Amino acid sequence: xxxxxxxxxxxxxxxxxxxxxxxxxxGAMIAALITLLLTWLTVRLPTGVVFNLLGRTIELDxxxxxxxxxxxxxxxxxxxxxxxxxxxxxQDRRLAGALYRRKQxxxxxxxxxxxxxxxxxxxxxxxxxxxxxxxxxxxxxxxxFVIQTERLESTRAALRFLTLISLxxxxxxLAARQIDEYxxxxxxxxxxxxxxxxxxxxxxxxxxxxxxxxxxxLTSTASESSPPTAAFVxxxxxxxxxxxxxxxxxxxxxxxxxQYLVTGIIIAGVVTAFVGGLLSAIQRGFGELMGYAxxxxxxxxxxxxxxxxxxxxxxxxxxxxxxxxxxxxxxxCLSTLSILSANSGFTQVRGAAYQMPVAAGGLVAAGLTLAGxxxxxxxxxxxxxxxxxxxxxxxxxxxLIIGGVGVxxxxxxGLRMMLAAAPATGNRNDLSARRLSEPWPLLIFISLFIxxxxxxxxxxxxxxxxxxxxxxxxxxxxx
Amino acid sequence: MMPTLPEIVQYLQSVSYDSALLGLFxxxxxxxxxxxxxxxxxxxxxxxxxxxxxxxxIVQPDLAVLKVLIGAFICPILFLSAQQVAGSEVSVQAxxxxxxxxxxxxxxxxxxxxWSVSGPVRRQKLAPTGAYFRFMVGLLLILVASTISxxxxxxxxxxxxxxxxxxxxxxxxxxxxxTEDPMKAGHGLFTVLTGFGMYYNTLESSxxxxxxxxxxxxxLALAVGYLIVVxxxxxxxxxxx
Numbered sequence: 001x002x003x004x005x006x007x008x009x010x011x012x013x014x015x016x017x018x019x020x021x022x023x024x025x026x027g028a029m030i031a032a033l034i035t036l037l038l039t040w041l042t043v044r045l046p047t048g049v050v051f052n053l054l055g056r057t058i059e060l061d062x063x064x065x066x067x068x069x070x071x072x073x074x075x076x077x078x079x080x081x082x083x084x085x086x087x088x089x090x091q092d093r094r095l096a097g098a099l100y101r102r103k104q105x106x107x108x109x110x111x112x113x114x115x116x117x118x119x120x121x122x123x124x125x126x127x128x129x130x131x132x133x134x135x136x137x138x139x140x141x142x143x144x145f146v147i148q149t150e151r152l153e154s155t156r157a158a159l160r161f162l163t164l165i166s167l168x169x170x171x172x173x174l175a176a177r178q179i180d181e182y183x184x185x186x187x188x189x190x191x192x193x194x195x196x197x198x199x200x201x202x203x204x205x206x207x208x209x210x211x212x213x214x215x216x217x218l219t220s221t222a223s224e225s226s227p228p229t230a231a232f233v234x235x236x237x238x239x240x241x242x243x244x245x246x247x248x249x250x251x252x253x254x255x256x257x258x259q260y261l262v263t264g265i266i267i268a269g270v271v272t273a274f275v276g277g278l279l280s281a282i283q284r285g286f287g288e289l290m291g292y293a294x295x296x297x298x299x300x301x302x303x304x305x306x307x308x309x310x311x312x313x314x315x316x317x318x319x320x321x322x323x324x325x326x327x328x329x330x331x332x333c334l335s336t337l338s339i340l341s342a343n344s345g346f347t348q349v350r351g352a353a354y355q356m357p358v359a360a361g362g363l364v365a366a367g368l369t370l371a372g373x374x375x376x377x378x379x380x381x382x383x384x385x386x387x388x389x390x391x392x393x394x395x396x397x398x399x400l401i402i403g404g405v406g407v408x409x410x411x412x413x414g415l416r417m418m419l420a421a422a423p424a425t426g427n428r429n430d431l432s433a434r435r436l437s438e439p440w441p442l443l444i445f446i447s448l449f450i451x452x453x454x455x456x457x458x459x460x461x462x463x464x465x466x467x468x469x470x471x472x473x474x475x476x477x478x479x
Numbered sequence: 480m481m482p483t484l485p486e487i488v489q490y491l492q493s494v495s496y497d498s499a500l501l502g503l504f505x506x507x508x509x510x511x512x513x514x515x516x517x518x519x520x521x522x523x524x525x526x527x528x529x530x531x532x533x534x535x536x537i538v539q540p541d542l543a544v545l546k547v548l549i550g551a552f553i554c555p556i557l558f559l560s561a562q563q564v565a566g567s568e569v570s571v572q573a574x575x576x577x578x579x580x581x582x583x584x585x586x587x588x589x590x591x592x593x594w595s596v597s598g599p600v601r602r603q604k605l606a607p608t609g610a611y612f613r614f615m616v617g618l619l620l621i622l623v624a625s626t627i628s629x630x631x632x633x634x635x636x637x638x639x640x641x642x643x644x645x646x647x648x649x650x651x652x653x654x655x656x657x658t659e660d661p662m663k664a665g666h667g668l669f670t671v672l673t674g675f676g677m678y679y680n681t682l683e684s685s686x687x688x689x690x691x692x693x694x695x696x697x698x699l700a701l702a703v704g705y706l707i708v709v710x711x712x713x714x715x716x717x718x719x720x
Contacts, residue, residue, distance in 0.1 A: 056687075134691045141695070144702040148709055155661055155706045162702055163655055163668055169695070170675040177682050 004050045004060040004125060007068060010038060012118035019111035028083050031110040035076035035117070042069045050125065057127040062470040063250075064124045066317050067243040070324050071120055074235045075113055077328040078228050082106045084441040085335050105149040105226050112146045113232060120240050127251065130176030132244050133169050133204070139240075140165040143233060147225045157224040161217040161233070168207035175200035179252065189254050198258035201248065202265075208241035209302055211268040212275050215295055222291025227338070230287070231331035234294045235324050242301060242316060246476075253477035262478055265306030270389070270396045273299025277371075277403025280410035285345035286337070286363060289414060290330055293370040293407045297323050300372065300385055300400065307388045308478025317467045319381035322456065326369035326378065329449040333363040336442050346417040353418035356438045360418045362446040367411030369453050371404045377453045380460035488540045491532045496639035502529045503643050507650040508617045510666050511657075512610055516561040519666050524554040526647075526670065530677050533640055537681050542689065546676065549693050553669065553700040560704035561662055564711025608657055620649050633678055640677070647674025661710050665703035672696060 014034045021027030042065055050058040086103045116139045123135035140162060148158040178197045182189045205211075210218035222230045249255055256262055276295030283289040301319050304312065334344055336359040341348040353360035365376065372382025382404065390397045438446070456463050482490070506529065509522040527550025534543035624646035633641040647670050654667030676692070683689065 053687075130688055131691070134688070134695055137695050138698065141698045141702045145705065148706065152709060155710045156659055158702075159659060159661055159664055159706055162699070162706075163664060166668055166699060167652075167655075167671065170672065170679065173675075173679060173683070173688070173692070177679070 002050060004045050004058075006041060007038060007045070007060075007121040008118050008125070010034060010041075010118075011114040011121070015111045015114035015118070018114060022107040022110060028079065028086075028106065028110055031114060032076060032079035032083060034114070035072050035079055038117070039069060039072040039076055042072055056131055058125050059127050060125055061247075063243060063246060063313065066467065066470045067239050067320070068121060068124055070239055070317075070320055071117060071236055074324045074328055075117060075232065078232055078331060079110065079113075081328065081332045081335065081442070081445060082109070082228055084445055085332075085439065105229065108149050109146055109229055109232070112142055116142050116146070116236070120236060123240055124243055127247065128176060129179060129201075129244070129248060130173045133172035133176070136208070136240060136244070137165060137169045140237075143237075146229050147221055147233060149226065149229065151224070154224055157217070157220040160220050164207045164214055164217045168204040171200045171204035171207075175204065191257075194254060194258050195260070198255060198261040201245075201255065202261055205241060205245050206268060209238060209245075209268075210272070210295060210298060211302065212272045212299075215272065215276070218295055218298070219288070219291035222294060223285070223288040227287070227290070227331040227334035227344075230290065231327045234290075235327050238298050238301070239320055239324075242305065242320065245305065246313065246316070249477055250475065256477045262306055262308070266303055266389075266392065266396070267306075269299050269301070269303025269306055270399055271299070272296075273303060273403045274399040275299075275403075277400075277406035279406070280403075281406040281413075283410055284347075285343070286334055286349070286414055287344045289367070289410045290327075290334070293367055293410065294323070294327065296403050296407050297326075297370045297372075297378070299403070300382065303389065303396075303400070304381065304385050306478065307385070307392065308476055309388060310476075310479070311384070312476045312478065314464060314467050315381050315384045317470075318460070318463050319378070319385075321463055321467070322369055322377035322381060322453075325449065325453055325456070326366040326376075329362050329369075329446065329453065330366035332442060332446050332449065333359040333366065336438050336446065337363070339439075346414055349414075350417050350420050353415070358443050358446050358450075359438055360415065362450050363418075364411050364415045365450050365453055367414075368408060369457075371407035371411070373404070373408055375454060375457040377456035377460075377463065379457050380464065484544070485540075488535055488544070492536050494532050496533060496536075496637055496643075499529045499533045500639045500643050500646075503646060504621060507647055507670055510670055511617045511620075511650050511654055512613045514663065516557075516565070516662055519662065520554050520558050520561065523557070523666055523669060524550060526673060527551070527554070530643075530647075530673055533643065534677060534680055537636070537640070542680055545689070545693060546680065549696050550673075552697055556697075556700040556704045557662070557665060557707070560707040563708055564662075613657065616653060617650070620646065620653060624649055636678070636681060644674050644678045647671070647677070661703055661706035665700075665707065668699070668703070669696075672699075 011034060014030060018027045018031045018034075021030065045060060045065070047060050047062055047065065050060060052058070086106060119135050119139035119142070123132045123139070126132045126135065144158045144162050147161055148155065175197050178193065178200070182193065207214045218234065221233050225233070273296050276292050276297075276299055280289055280292040280296060283292060297319075301316060301323070304316050304319060309315075336356060337344065337349055337352055340352055340355060369376040369378040372378040372385075386397050386400060389400065503526060506522040506526040510519060510526075513519055513522070527547055531543045531547035531550075534546055624642050627645050628638060628641035632638060633644060636644070651667045651669070651671030651674060654670065655664055658664050658667070676696075679692075680689070
């Protein structure tokens with residue numbers, strides 16, 4: 001059983017080696033190989049209680065297995081993408097300048113991401129809300145360095161992220177304290193105690209899950225950070241937050257007796273998705289659009305959580321998997337486009353579709369996946385959400401559809417700009433003057449991801465069936 | 480002869496709750512009004528000591544001393560970061576002030592009033608609110624904290640301690656709402672966490688959680704310090720001008 005500790009110890013141990021080798025090719029390769037190994041290891045390890053640490057249970061269950069699998073797989077994908085983006089082009093002078101900054105960022109990203117994964121692993125194994133919150137807080141502190149990297153223009157994203165996550169931790173500690181008290185007393189939990197705990201838990205998760213109005217950490221990270229690091233934050237943090245929330249309601253089903261918690265989760269999800277989708281439609285750059293599209297998608301997942309039902313866990317996990325796929329694809333496409341233009345504003349990428357058609361197409365495919373459009377991996381869970389929410393309130397379904405359309409409009413606006421002819425000004429930095437195309441390894445990487453998202457859109461069972469095997473033993477209390 | 484730690488703790492325990500609360504009104508008030516980093520860090524350090532004084536009468540003295548020690552580690556981290564940035568700010572001011580041709584501002588600064596009125600040049604431009612506004616907000620928060628602590632007293636705590644917890648948390652949140660400067664926001668964040676810690680330490684006796692929470696606070700200081708330095712290093716000339 002102690003093998004489960006490998007999920008924490010391995011990335012932590014290798015991070016030091018990767019840091020020492022960060023300036024050479026081997027460091028990146030080791031980081032990618034280790035995350036791939038961890039991805040494989042996660043689903044192979046036996047489940048059950050690992051041990052007790054000072055009276056707190058450390059346990060690997062089926063839900064943790066899937067969420068950790070997604071975390072490791074996403075990080076492996078991002079590492080591979082960065083390797084493909086930077087390593088083969090050292091000799092190409094035209095690309096060297098464009099990729100210099102990305103290489104510098106990657107040197108910090110590889111070891112820091114491994115330590116963050118270790119902390120998330122520890123958080124996922126812990127069954128005590130307070131300890132989980134502290135591990136997540138530690139990961140958030142380290143993420144500040146990943147978000148900021150070597151950018152000197154602004155500290156807004158990193159500061160907002162740090163502040164909001166740090167403000168959530170005390171709420172979780174108070175909730176954990178109350179939960180401990182109820183469990184130690186052994187008696188029935190009073191209604192007022194349930195409401196108080198639900199309030200702390202609700203506010204804490206609102207900050208973690210970027211629910212409106214606590215969303216600024218997510219959107220500013222997407223717009224200010226580089227695409228791979230932004231994708232890493234946007235993928236990993238919500239997965240751990242959703243996993244922790246799911247564990248909490250599964251372990252403490254009395255929490256769902258709260259008058260406000262479940263309704264609050266549904267309303268928060270719908271409002272977040274609606275506002276995120278609406279704001280997506282009016283963004284002027286792919287960086288900002290990535291943030292608001294991810295916000296819309298996260299709102300949908302939160303709403304799914306609140307709606308519950310027998311298939312809730314499978315639907316949420318399928319949704320998280322599709323989101324992971326879309327964000328890795330988006331990061332790959334934005335990183336590829338950054339070879340042409342450092343800025344991902346719509347005006348700056350004008351005409352990019354003619355030089356990098358696969359990256360442009362991949363960006364739109366990823367955006368539509370986040371929007372839950374038909375024939376993309378996000379459609380199955382999106383359809384399930386609409387189907388479930390219509391029964392509760394048809395107006396909420398309308399808001400979610402409007403949000404989804406908003407995200408799609410945002411990406412179609414971006415595509416229109418990428419298809420527009422770039423104005424020729426004679427400036428050597430203009431896209432029309434720079435005859436660059438996608439590096440072929442990235443071309444293959446992006447093509448595979450596009451095919452993957454379309455395949456899962458047409459055959460959703462390929463995603464849902466394996467997830468069902470893992471979540472069959474999980475009884476979700478919200479019905 | 481140097482007093483021993485138990486003697487110091489015994490002496491500090493003689494300080495009344497009301498005196499400590501008054502001290503917290505002043506230190507957190509300075510954090511909300513002031514923009515001078517030296518004054519901010521000093522206020523934060525005194526705040527940690529005052530919280531330690533209050534805690535020494537409620538929880539085990541060791542835990543109270545630990546709280547003060549954590550503060551004593553956090554403040555130097557912030558000080559060293561701010562000191563690094565201060566050098567770059569001086570150089571920007573040397574360029575900016577002559578360009579502005581604002582003699583009055585320059586004289587005002589030399590008089591040493593910058594902490595209460597404007598702060599360093601770049602912060603002056605970023606700040607959305609003035610010193611008088613922040614002062615009035617501080618006064619308002621004292622009233623709000625006193626009222627809330629009477630209406631919703633925290634279980635098991637003296638009224639003055641309840642007021643102190645509410646006051647620190649509210650001041651910290653207001654500071655966070657008013658600024659995006661890492662130095663000032665960091666102080667806001669630590670003020671919130673100090674207020675929370677004061678309440679939480681009376682509830683939780685787990686050494687594991689207390690130790691982890693202390694480590695989190697120290698690492699937070701490192702992250703805030705990093706952002707302070709980054710912000711200072713990346714000083715945008717347009718911001719200063």
